[in-house]
Amino acid sequence: MQRLIKATGKRPTEIARESDVSQSTLSRILQGKIESPSDRQVAKLASYFGLSSDQIRGREEIGDQVPERSPGHNEVEFFGHLEPWDDDTPLEADEVELPLFREVEIAAGSGRTQVIENHGAKLRFARRTLRKAGVMKEHAACAYVSGDSMEPVLPDGTTVGVNTADTRVMDGKLYVIDHDGLLRVKQLHRLPGGGLRIRSFNQAEFPDEDLGPDWPEQVRIKGKVFWSSTMW
Structure with a gap:
């Protein structure tokens, strides 16, 4: 591994960032503290260096020609393999599990809902x-x-990450809100007099919703969006 990293002319911290392997994990591999890295981490390193997993593990010879990773001019670059997982798959050292906001009915058949963090x-x-x-x-x-x-920025089914500690309204930023029991992801804007504007990206079909200074009675800001991921 040391030979591969040296051939790139990059620091281990750069390799970790670009290969999506945590710095602590790569450091422990290089120090010999992890004798048998997980298949997921090996697959990421193999993809990064353009080698097979067996070559990374030392089961196959790399040969005299050590692959060098140099910046290309492509607009798209693959960074690694997708690894399927389920509830029984152990967490990697660099992973955490986050709760998921959802709507639940307050009373069966009432039609009224509230937003909760689903820890299941x-x-x-x-x-x-x-x-x-x-x-x-x-x-x-x-x-x-x-x-x-x-749409088109956040299509139906997009997943967003929410910072629940950041609920101060900054004009034009995205927030997850509980609007009278409805879970919504919207742009928020402050209005003169203490009002609030709720804005959608699809302005043609969803015009702005302007609320008065009593908006906190209807809207609870769950947090500011810091990340999104979309399946096409």
Whole structure:
């Protein structure tokens, strides 16, 4: 591994960032403290160096020609493999599980709902992603975007990461809100006199909603959006 890193001319911290392997994990591998890295970490390093997992583990020879990773001019670059997981898959050292906001009925058949953090269904996140966004784990949660009001930026089904410690309204930023029991992801703007404007990206079909200074009685800000992921 030391030979591969030396060939790139990069520091281990750069390799860790670009290969999406945590710095602590890579450091322990290089120091011999992790004798048998997980298949997921090996797959990331193999993809980064353009080798097979067996070559990274030393089961196959790399040969005299050590692959060098140099900046290319492509607009798209693959950074690694997707690894499937379920509730029984152990967390990696650089992963955390975040709760998921959802709506629940207050009373069966009433049609009234409230927004809660569902600690049963969770999503996995890399600790590095949270650190980069400046979000503490205990203040992080996730939510799904429902409907087409936030298209084309946030299509139906988009997952967003929420910083629940950041509820101060900054004009034009995205927030997850509890609007009379409805879970919504919207842009918020302050209005003169203490009002609040709720804005959708799809302005053609969803005009602005302006609320008066008593808006806190209707809207509870759950947190500011710091990350999003979309399936196409």
